[in-house]
Amino acid sequence: MxxxxxxxxxxxxxxxxxxxxxxxxxxxxxxxxxxxxxxxxxxxxxxxxxxxxxxxxxxxxxxxxxxxxxxxxxxxxxxxxxxxxxxxxxxxxxxxxxxxxxxxxxxxxxxxxxxxxxxxxxxxxxxxxxxxxxxxxxxxxxxxxxxxxxxxxxxxxxxxxxxxxxxxxxxxxxTGRGELPGRARLTEWRWNNNLALPADRLTLQGITPAAARDLVAGGDGGFEWIEGGPFEGTREASGFMLKAYEGGVHRPEFGVFALVRREDGRAIGGMGFHGVPDEEGRVEIGYDLAEPARGNGYATEALRALADWALARDDVHVLFAAIDHENAASQRVVARAGFTRATVEEEKSHGELETDLRLYVLKD
CATH class of the missing domain: 1.20.120 (Four Helix Bundle (Hemerythrin (Met), subunit A))
Incomplete structure (x- = not known):
């Protein structure tokens, strides 16, 4: 438990x-x-x-x-x-x-x-x-x-x-009290509680390494999920986040968030970043919802909240979302959140993209 x-x-x-x-x-x-x-x-x-x-x-x-x-x-x-x-x-x-x-x-x-x-x-x-x-x-x-x-x-x-x-x-x-091989001793330190971002009907709650580990192992990560959740994409994203944590490159504000309904406190999906922003301030975003929660505008609402938070930062200038070209519902989600289809030049700058994916972009 x-x-x-x-x-x-x-x-x-x-x-x-x-x-x-x-x-x-x-x-x-x-x-x-x-x-x-x-x-x-x-x-x-x-x-x-x-x-x-x-x-x-x-x-x-x-x-x-x-x-x-x-x-x-x-x-x-x-x-x-x-x-x-x-x-x-x-x-x-x-x-x-x-x-x-x-x-x-x-x-x-x-x-x-x-x-x-x-x-x-x-x-x-x-x-x-x-x-x-x-x-x-x-x-x-x-x-x-x-x-x-x-x-x-x-x-x-x-x-x-x-x-x-x-x-x-x-x-x-x-906590600045000891030595570890290969790491400089700390003279300043501070802990880091998880970030929670409010949206109209949802709260985006940052997933901690402990929660990610539990999700990867098949648990609930400490959340109460609706039927069908967490969906496989949330578990997969938690696995990537856990690897970043274990590798010492995780920045929690650019991790994974559980989407929790305000009305009943139940988690309906996950949303987050594929890593930290690059040197030009570009970062990719992804999401999924448990099937019973789809079609209610939750993904659009959460995406707008996370995009607004990210683009208000000094280190983020461009958000990308890679979507299967047959996934019309997800394409409508990003469009409603303000994303537009990437240009050829933007797709090239993003790097190699799988042939069945289309890139969408939102800039500050």
Whole structure:
């Protein structure tokens, strides 16, 4: 079953508390966490603060800013009490993740100003793993989480990071905390929640590497599909995206999107890019719909939304769509979205094209 993260939040917090409990009699204010200017005590409070802030935003459906409150410990709270606070705030985040509806998105400032329940779980786990590592380092304690936890984080909110054979070491590198052979050490880093683009009746939801892997394996990718979905093109596109991710060349904003109906939260198809824009700002786009969703204008609506978003960027100037010359329905879709038949020169610039395909183009 596809994991949304509630159990993983619980597991990460339990591992944090178990690792730090042997040092509760130490002075956590007198020593800094490894690699940070914060004391161990400040870092532990920061973990709890992030967990409750994420729980509050998700549960409270915050849309424009964090819920306006701040975590404050009672005077005299000792280290054991602080660990209890971490346990409690972690439980609240896990509960928020488990109870939030699938389609809920709430405020987080970067990179696209929102996250779903899976994203909030991954961010909470990332904070716990990274800062437990920092605290343990400052206190001279051993700590390494089960590999499935950093893997959960990497495949949800680090889609731009090429995976490695050791998920924990890759996570430490991705958060500026370690070395990886063949990769320069990071001095700046940021995670990347999936992009969601609104259309009139649909939301285009960016497919994460975790979702793509599940789709390729025959799963639902965490989406509730209408009958007949996902169609084979969405699974195939997810496979190409997964290869790009594993090769370290995936840019999530130019990946694959699930088309989700607003009225019932059910996915009806997929749409996305065949890669990143080339040096001239050209990028190819493709799509498919489950058969019961066809003939309702959904593909045109989604294509317009994705094209508008892409062409508003500085790095995209031309969109291409290659369509079978016998597929009149798809030709009507691109025409309604503003695409026109490519010229001979444009087809030549696109490269070799299969004989049964026709190229359509939309420019900024």
């Amino acid at each position: 596809y994991a949304w993260g509630g159990d993983q939040v619980d597991q990460a917090v339990a591992g944090c508390v178990a690792a730090l409990r042997p040092a509760v009699d130490r002075d956590w204010r007198a020593v800094n966490a490894a690699g940070l200017e914060w004391s161990v005590h400040q870092t532990a409070v920061h973990v709890a603060d992030d967990l409750i802030a994420y729980a509050a935003n998700l549960a409270g459906r915050a849309q424009d800013a964090y819920v306006p409150f701040e975590l404050t410990l009672d005077e005299g709270t000792d280290n054991a009490g602080l660990l209890h606070v971490i346990e409690t705030t972690g439980a609240l985040l896990a509960a928020a993740v488990r109870t939030a509806p699938r389609e809920v998105r709430a405020f987080h400032p970067y990179p696209f100003r929102s996250a779903n329940r899976e994203g909030f779980a991954a961010m909470g786990i990332a904070e716990v793993l990274a800062h437990t590592h920092d605290i343990a380092g400052g206190l001279g304690l051993e700590y390494e989480p089960p590999s499935e936890l950093p893997e959960f984080v990497l495949t949800r909110i680090f889609p731009h990071v090429q995976p490695g054979p050791d998920h924990w070491r890759t996570f430490l590198w991705a």
